[in-house]
Amino acid sequence: SQQGEEDPQALSIQEGENATMNCSYKTSINNLQWYRQNSGRGLVHLILIRSNEREKHSGRLRVTLDTSKKSSSLLITASRAADTASYFCATDLTSGSRLTFGEGTQLTVNP
Amino acid sequence: KAGVTQTPRYLIKTRGQQVTLSCSPISGHRSVSWYQQTPGQGLQFLFEYFSETQRNKGNFPGRFSGRQFSNSRSEMNVSTLELGDSALYLCASSLARGPLVRGYTFGSGTRLTVV
16 A cells, blocks of 8 residues: 555646645655656656755755655646656655655646 | 666566566666556555665565576566556666665666556
8 A cells, every 4th residue: 555645646737837746644754755757657756855854955846844744745846848747755664775655646737 | 877777668478477577777776676556556666675685575476576686687577477467667776775865766667568
């Protein structure tokens, strides 16, 4: 079974708008990661946030982590058509070396 | 440097057959993990190898097995294939085990179809 749930399952926006995806998980984690997948291809690592961090930025990406609520959010600012993909959160439990993925959010950015 | 290479890219097999998938990690990476992705179950962890030893195993039947060679290349094998084994199989490599700093690097996957 999946460790986490992602919300929304699908999101459709216009180019230039911001996209926010949320992830909730169930158990204590060592870190949480976000990945992107284009149309059944491999996963691309976007950003990793450790359990003792609350916010992290990478280019147009902003990730927050609230361990008290066991939730994380991924914000993509000024979205582009090329951002169209599925986005997954993955938790690395305290034992490490094994990712548990959420169900993913399908993001569509319309030109 | 070269990424994670998975072969073959696509595979069609018949029920009851067996299949072997290959993964070559990034040079210098010693940890290789395998994941199965299906529309119904999503991404699920299969197993992890480090220094030629299986270190972690997911909740899959014994028909799923793997190994890692001294050069860190890994293979996974599925015996007595079932229709439900149709999936995208993804391999991920990382420099070491344990808490990660930079995340995993995934290959493009092998799309297995069982007919």
